[in-house]
Amino acid sequence: MKYQSIIEKMTLEEKAFMMSGKGTWQTVGYEKYGIPSMFLSDGPHGLRRQAGAADHLGLNGSLPATCFPTAATIANSWDEDLGEEIGRCLGEEAVVQDVQVLLGPGLNIKRSPLCGRNFEYFSEDPYLAGKMAAGYVRGIQSQKVAACPKHFAVNSQELRRMASDSVIDERTFREIYTTGFEIAVKEGKAKSIMSSYNQINGVYANENSHLLREILVDEWGFDGFVVSDWGASNDHALGVKNGSQLEMPSTSAAGAKEIIDAVKNGTLEESILNERLDELLQVVFDTHMEKRPEKFDMKKHHEAAKRAAAESIVLLKNADQILPLDGKVSTAVIGDFAETPRYQGAGSSVVNPTKLDTTLQLIGGYNISYAGYAKGYERTGKTNPGLLEEAVNLAKSAQAVLLYIGLDEISESEGMDRIHMKMPKNQTDLLEAVAEVNENIIVIMSAGSAVEMPWIGSVKAVLHGYLGGQAGAGAMLDVITGKVCPSGKLNETYPLRYEDTPAYNYYPGRERSTEYREGLYVGYRYYETAGIPVLFPFGFGLSYTQFAYSDIEAADKAVSFTLANTGSCSGAEIAQLYISADSQKIYRPAKELKGFRKVFLRAGESRRVTIPLDDKAFRYFNTSTNTWEVEAGSYKVLVGASVQDIRLEAQVTAEGTAGEVPDLRTDLTAYFSGTIRNVEDAEYEKLLGHEIPDGSWNSNGILDINDAICQMYDAKSPLARFACRIMTIIKDRSEAKGKPNLNILFIYNMPFRGLAKMTGGAISMEMVEGILEIVNGHFFRGLANLIGAKRRLTKANKELSQKMKDAGKEQEDNKWMTQS
Numbered sequence: 099m100k101y102q103s104i105i106e107k108m109t110l111e112e113k114a115f116m117m118s119g120k121g122t123w124q125t126v127g128y129e130k131y132g133i134p135s136m137f138l139s140d141g142p143h144g145l146r147r148q149a150g151a152a153d154h155l156g157l158n159g160s161l162p163a164t165c166f167p168t169a170a171t172i173a174n175s176w177d178e179d180l181g182e183e184i185g186r187c188l189g190e191e192a193v194v195q196d197v198q199v200l201l202g203p204g205l206n207i208k209r210s211p212l213c214g215r216n217f218e219y220f221s222e223d224p225y226l227a228g229k230m231a232a233g234y235v236r237g238i239q240s241q242k243v244a245a246c247p248k249h250f251a252v253n254s255q256e257l258r259r260m261a262s263d264s265v266i267d268e269r270t271f272r273e274i275y276t277t278g279f280e281i282a283v284k285e286g287k288a289k290s291i292m293s294s295y296n297q298i299n300g301v302y303a304n305e306n307s308h309l310l311r312e313i314l315v316d317e318w319g320f321d322g323f324v325v326s327d328w329g330a331s332n333d334h335a336l337g338v339k340n341g342s343q344l345e346m347p348s349t350s351a352a353g354a355k356e357i358i359d360a361v362k363n364g365t366l367e368e369s370i371l372n373e374r375l376d377e378l379l380q381v382v383f384d385t386h387m388e389k390r391p392e393k394f395d396m397k398k399h400h401e402a403a404k405r406a407a408a409e410s411i412v413l414l415k416n417a418d419q420i421l422p423l424d425g426k427v428s429t430a431v432i433g434d435f436a437e438t439p440r441y442q443g444a445g446s447s448v449v450n451p452t453k454l455d456t457t458l459q460l461i462g463g464y465n466i467s468y469a470g471y472a473k474g475y476e477r478t479g480k481t482n483p484g485l486l487e488e489a490v491n492l493a494k495s496a497q498a499v500l501l502y503i504g505l506d507e508i509s510e511s512e513g514m515d516r517i518h519m520k521m522p523k524n525q526t527d528l529l530e531a532v533a534e535v536n537e538n539i540i541v542i543m544s545a546g547s548a549v550e551m552p553w554i555g556s557v558k559a560v561l562h563g564y565l566g567g568q569a570g571a572g573a574m575l576d577v578i579t580g581k582v583c584p585s586g587k588l589n590e591t592y593p594l595r596y597e598d599t600p601a602y603n604y605y606p607g608r609e610r611s612t613e614y615r616e617g618l619y620v621g622y623r624y625y626e627t628a629g630i631p632v633l634f635p636f637g638f639g640l641s642y643t644q645f646a647y648s649d650i651e652a653a654d655k656a657v658s659f660t661l662a663n664t665g666s667c668s669g670a671e672i673a674q675l676y677i678s679a680d681s682q683k684i685y686r687p688a689k690e691l692k693g694f695r696k697v698f699l700r701a702g703e704s705r706r707v708t709i710p711l712d713d714k715a716f717r718y719f720n721t722s723t724n725t726w727e728v729e730a731g732s733y734k735v736l737v738g739a740s741v742q743d744i745r746l747e748a749q750v751t752a753e754g755t756a757g758e759v760p761d762l763r764t765d766l767t768a769y770f771s772g773t774i775r776n777v778e779d780a781e782y783e784k785l786l787g788h789e790i791p792d793g794s795w796n797s798n799g800i801l802d803i804n805d806a807i808c809q810m811y812d813a814k815s816p817l818a819r820f821a822c823r824i825m826t827i828i829k830d831r832s833e834a835k836g837k838p839n840l841n842i843l844f845i846y847n848m849p850f851r852g853l854a855k856m857t858g859g860a861i862s863m864e865m866v867e868g869i870l871e872i873v874n875g876h877f878f879r880g881l882a883n884l885i886g887a888k889r890r891l892t893k894a895n896k897e898l899s900q901k902m903k904d905a906g907k908e909q910e911d912n913k914w915m916t917q918s
Contacts, residue, residue, distance in 0.1 A: 109902075113357075113375055114354040116128075117357055122328075124138070125138070139199070141200055142202030142204045164396070167567040169230070171565050180233070180406055182237040187403075198382075205278045206219045210255070215256055218546075225277065225692060228277060229694075232285040246289075247288050250292060251275050252294070255515055256514055258806045263611050274620055279314075291325075305337040323374075325345075326342060331349075333356075334356040339367075342374075343375075347858065352859040404570075415558070420540060421578065423466065429469055429499070430472070430493055434473050435544050437473065439457070440505070466575075475528050476524060478506070501540065504521070508837065509522070511840070513843030521550070538558050539558055545565070547590070584641055588635075590621060591632050610795060617785060645671040647737060648660045650747070657675060660706055662699070670699070672739075674741070675691070675736070675737050676689040679731070686718070693709040711750075728752055802850075803850050807850060813874065815875050817872070850873075854866050868881070872884070
């Protein structure tokens with residue numbers, strides 16, 4: 099161990115305390131051992147260090163920081179270097195604010211468009227997500243700040259996220275849901291990883307040895323530390339044993355006592371505790387800085403945020419080449435988002451921006467014949483005939499309309515999933531009304547994930563900015579007026595309707611279990627294999643110029659081709675490489691992304707482009723041999739402008755590995771055909787390799803420690819049912835106002851064990867058991883046990899506190915004797 103000399107001096111109690119936080123955001127430090135405290139802070143797309151009282155949901159204000167576009171936005175740039183540049187800026191701001199660990203980026207797979215946190219995640223494709231995340235990690239860590247990719251792993255829904263079990267087959271687990279993290283660890287060298295709330299096949303992620311040791315450490319060579327998502331720790335001692343170094347937030351003496359008791363009763367070896375502490379200390383010391391700069395260049399970072407937003411804007415439609423907008427065309431601006439932009443998501447990622455650009459503030463500085471502004475709609479989704487009439491009258495007087503619409507704050511938030519893919523009805527009503535009086539509508543979209551667009555035939559153009567951060571308004575005006583040629587391409591598929599999505603019948607999970615029956619067929623992998631029409635395919639995006647592909651040459655290590663800008667303006671093209679395998683024994687999606695390059699070319703310029711084929715190009719996970727294998731044979735190499743717009747094709751022969759290829763054609767007929775919308779139980783069990791677990795709640799109404807608090811609606815105790823009704827009323831009222839109550843949402847979906855994990859050690863797990871007795875109808879017995887558990891916790895706190903004081907005094911005495 100690197101820090102054995104320090105660890106040998108520490109008492110068991112001191113070591114146990116270091117496995118949990120000092121408070122909401124800090125780790126425990128010991129000045130007498132020279133161990134500094136680390137500060138961990140959100141920011142996947144901007145720093146969120148709170149100025150006053152700390153809370154993990156961001157309810158209290160944070161220090162000003164640059165709000166960059168969200169991960170879902172930046173992934174549309176397909177630019178790893180851009181991700182690295184953003185990471186460097188984030189790292190610089192972290193250093194200034196004395197933050198040692200930046201909790202991001204988020205790279206969970208967009209299994210369903212309805213996940214409320216999709217705006218924080220890169221893509222439906224693990225290769226794209228991993229490459230973008232690795233860029234962020236490299237940039238952040240270049241500033242001596244640890245990046246913390248999250249949420250590891252198979253975390254795809256917000257509903258009951260702390261009390262759900264992701265039931266998934268091993269091949270899908272490895273190929274889809276952990277590959278992005280693999281790239282972030284191997285190529286980005288991430289120094290920390292955040293474990294997710296959910297169980298994975300019955301084992302909580304934060305104590306899952308298969309995930310945290312066998313895969314993360316033994317296979318990928320990870321040498322950093324694992325931190326639980328806030329409140330994600332279940333069995334603290336088991337988590338430490340199986341590879342988690344840090345439980346957050348603080349559980350104080352209650353958490354330390356769990357570790358101490360486990361060491362004393364032999365369920366946790368002290369040598370393993372020492373290893374975890376050594377792994378944590380490596381990052382503590384690596385990120386410690388004696389001196390740090392007092393400020394960062396706000397103007398420079400704002401400009402970086404603007405460039406990032408501009409590179410990520412996706413042109414989805416441009417009929418009659420209405421864009422770029424002619425400066426002589428009288429143009430009305432309609433939509434509340436033009437005045438009050440929707441530029442980031444809701445929840446723990448909310449950033450207090452250093453400044454915020456809006457369309458109305460900036461439009462006067464652009465070559466646009468501005469005809470006026472109308473709000474158009476209420477942000478909360480309520481119908482307002484007066485606003486509608488005002489907007490229609492303005493549209494009548496103009497030659498063109500910039501219509502700013504999208505998803506409002508209540509549609510996308512941490513803690514809750516969407517219930518449909520539709521836009522707010524008052525916005526689509528506005529669009530239809532304006533379309534009746536003006537045929538030149540240019541929609542400017544703001545949303546963090548896919549939406550249905552049945553109205554798209556009524557508009558001339560659609561520019562999608564996703565959630566563009568604090569400088570997104572100026573970036574969008576640059577694209578509208580042609581200062582910037584749009585180059586973004588979709589990181590996710592836009593289906594025609596939600597009912598077409600592969601997980602439609604399986605999402606969200608019912609009761610305890612979330613069954614991943616669609617297997618590998620996430621996003622485009624499903625649509626391409628099953629032949630399902632979509633609105634916009636994965637990788638799609640238009641430009642103001644045109645690109646031609648030619649002269650492909652392919653080998654097993656790289657593919658090269660010529661890319662030419664055949665249009666009239668300079669611009670960037672994102673060339674995408676897909677692999678297609680016609681296997682007789684292994685089911686595979688029709689196409690899988692295995693490489694990409696973003697190339698800027700001036701008008702008339704051409705360039706030879708090479709895309710390497712790495713170790714992930716031909717591999718699949720063989721569950722028979724429990725390892726990655728390559729099936730020998732010929733593979734199609736497909737190069738194009740999107741997953742559907744393939745321009746070039748070649749053949750490559752790959753040498754196979756020694757493992758036996760399993761023949762599963764008769765057992766997994768749905769997976770071989772890609773028709774996975776209604777997989778039968780028997781076939782799903784064949785895929786899993788075991789029986790489908792019973793994910794139903796207790797039918798007798800008895801709740802346990804890992805049931806969600808919202809399940810009290812059916813509790814034995816009338817007091818518990820009343821409390822649940824009150825929470826539901828508060829939740830529903832906040833949603834009706836268009837602003838989610840994050841605190842209530844968190845508590846609503848939190849399991850009872852969270853009471854012990856989110857109260858700073860004020861409640862022990864034993865006290866939670868007493869509370870559950872009350873909830874389950876045994877009021878007096880539960881109250882007596884609760885009071886007794888509280889007394890024992892108070893006594894244990896005093897004893898541990900005294901031991902810590904005695905250890906400190908002994909350390910000082912030894913130091914004095916040594917000096918003497």
